[in-house]
Amino acid sequence: MTSASPFWTPSRHADRRPRLAARARLAALIRSHFATESFLEVEPAALQASPGAEAHLHAFATTMIGPDGVPRPAYLHTSPEFAMKKLLAAGERRIFALSRVFRNRERGALHAPEFTMFEWYRAEAPLEALMADCATALRLAAEAAGTRILRWRGREADPFAAAERLTVGDAFRLHAAIDLFASLPADGRGAPDRDRLARQAADIGVRVSADDSWSDVFSRILSDRIEPRLGLGRPTFLTDYPVSQAALARVSPSDPRVAERFELYACGVELANAFGELTDPVEQRRRFEEEMAVKRRVYGEVYPIDEDFLAALAIMPAASGAALGFDRLVMLACGAERIDDVQWTPVFDPGAAR
Template sequence: MDPQKVTRARARARLNAAVRAFFSEHGYDEVETPCLVPAPGMEPHIACFEAPFVPEGGGAPVPLWLHSSPEYAMKRLLAAGFERIFQLARVFRNGEVSATHNPEFTMLEFYRAHADHEDIMRDLERLVEAAAGAVAGGTAVRRGGVAVDLAAPFERLAVAEAFQRRAGLDLDACGEDGERLRAAAHDRGLPVGPEGEGFDDLFFRIFLERVEPGLGAPRPVYLVDWPARMASLAKLTADGRHARRFELYVAGLELANGFCELNDAAEQRRRLEEERALRARLGRPAYPIDERFVEAVGRMPDAGGVAVGLDRLLMLLAGAERIEEVLLFPACEFL
């Protein structure tokens, strides 16, 4: 085996140990939840692996999927009384293979009751700082030839401000209207894509081409205040215009996605049904709604949570440019 793979496997072990030590110090419980679930996440652009249970003695198969995130189950634990929880979970997403995607990967998720997304951001930046010390020997790292300092605290940047700075576009003036966004993008010579493309697709087209590259250098940045429509599991700001959501970027690499968690069961059902209908319109499987999750949302305390791509964090700390460099058996070997 490539000696560098062995070195990075050992770095992963140090990273996992640092994660567990950090959460133990801060009063979190480690939990495990099932990989096989009767209702996977409903995000419109994520495809899940179907893995039906076939009774040994005969009978109709029971539809199950490999989860794309342990989020639903972990929120049920919050509703059951757990207050600080984390998990190093194996998760699965069909069709995703790239420099930063593998169909099977490791997700760190953690949640705090009686907290919000600001509390989670503070915990996360301290965790990243501690992990950097354990794996890289300090907070100075490089990504794509760019030097980055991972010392906390990290910067905060509103999504609208990022669009203004990097694309010259007044996102708030577009009011989540696809045609207004198209017209504004066209006026500034930005990529507009095919006619009839909705707000979300056009937003991400501009985001991926003009906003994301290099974002979070020379210091990591939390991208905050997302359009309200772009966080079906998050609370909204008081004016209803923005989601209380953040993403963490380091030198153009997305590391984490977190929320001030929605705990209104009726609103959660409405949003899931909306996403389910969108999946159907896009010709994608319309997964069942997880009724136990929806019921639990109504019993959840106020909380914050985040999902962290652990393989990507290891890439950053170990100086790897592609995800297969930090996996002992990457999917690109057989796909």
Template sequence: MADSRAFFSSDAHQHRRPRLLMRQRITANLRAFFANEDFIEVETPALQASPGNEAHLHAFTTHFLDNDLSQRPLYLHTSPEFACKKLMAAGESRIVNFARVYRNRERSPLHHPEFTLVEWYRAHAGYETLMADCAALLREAATTAGVTKLRYRGKEADPFLELERISVADAFQHYVGIDLLATIPDDPLAPPDRDALAKAASDAGVRIIADDTWSDVFSHVLNQKIEPFLGEGRGTILDAYPAHEAALARRNPADPRLSERFELFVCGVELANGFGELTDPAEQRRRFMLEMDEKERIYNERYPLDEALLALLPAMPPTSGIALGLDRLIMLATDAHRIEDVLWAPLIIPGAST
């Protein structure tokens, strides 16, 4: 059960305070990094008409009371992505947002209902540029903290080494012995082969249930057999996600089965998620609808689409964008074992487990 004394007694606070002061220094130096790269820091509202349209992200819901006393649903955003893309469509070329974001149904040593994302966008830049940004931010955080290794629960990574880069398909082959691409048809609109992937995963020791979709099986394998081993020794870029697992990313021009999406892992911790951004409004609408259909199937709920975003997408230049978990980066730089150790005032929900 959550207990305020665990964080706010004088002794407990003094124990956490060195990490909190380091949080302040790291955040300030990350802001300086972006300023030196000619980014404009923007602020976007947390309240949105649509909180995001990913099937497995859950928002906090509230209502706006209009002058005529009619209620309109609003949501605390799960990321500042939609608002940032509108700014890119309006003419900005490099923006960064240190955004407080909110996700329901999330609590673990690495998850907190309210946390901070550093989200940034570069117009007319390939998504590989974001990989270089990630490497620079790892170095910046470690240098600020005065450490030569990033750490999490006994695992270490050298932030000054070049990042490892491995495709999702190669990771499936290397860690699990699964030919992932054999389960994805060449036709980008055709469904992937759920049964083939389920059999391969089951043969590898992953528990599969009857109503698991291809995406479910994909996630089980990734979460159980691959992600825990990424980012040991050095950070790892897990690149070229299947297009079915990248609702907001451009397809890979060389292989439409794949996308311009990558994730950064350090010490087995997912730290960042980057894209070559999709700007085709019809395709984006189709993908959002598929995500919301899946959300309704599993959770019996769906969120509205952001029609303003879809209308503005054609005006957005070729853009790459990424979100990095600031709290997790600070955890790695200060060897913290739980996210509450690097939050000034962790959320206490009476009676809830932590």
């Protein structure tokens, strides 16, 4: 089997170039639109003391050697979130970034170890404002690519159509015939009923392992039975996630079992993740410690907690923030098959034949 020519081969680049040009147009449109909305573009540093604190995100670790010659651990960020929230604490009100971010152990049609995250924050704004921003981003992507339809592997979505809004609980009932909230404590406190959810999953043919946690079972049902059915025909906002699935989001004032979080889907692909941001440093520390306990149990490693971030959180204003996979959005607008198809210089594959 003959391997594909390198991306820098002139003939292959000529084939790729229309999509890359659309990518450049979209970046320009986003910058222009958000400037008109009084946003300031910021440039968060990629090198951080902590890469984040989510159990199932994996960072690239390195060593920083200062002028004193002492080596200290450092990481490439998995998201610019911590740095951008520090800027909110500093007094910024509306900010966005098109940041290069890095995630280890990720490679596939929808994943790359290095990619571009479009992330933005609005101080003193509700999540609905970010939904409107997401709808605008979809329309700008279509404009940049000269299309009226988003496409991915036989699925389509109209970026100009009014989005479906679906709670996580309703999605589990509609697409998996599972009563998710039957496994959650009514007051939002205490551990969820792992065995109850596992039995429901097994009843519909979803694989469950003996050592799976409630969160593991939740994630498998979501990825196997629900996500492929979201954003078909029109975009979908999936809302009201269980609190345990939104480590940096505040609890909903109307239901203690759920957090102020939504995700945007189109063509069965997750495009954006948004939070009504948690600003309680004590609660945030507790959640970080829980996440790192899971990481230690599953992967045998932990990341340091960013103490500077927790200190900044104490003076950060109420805000809503979102992170959108810029490469994925370009991919859907251009009808590309893989994220590598819309990256100017795809990350090398260490497993490729030499």
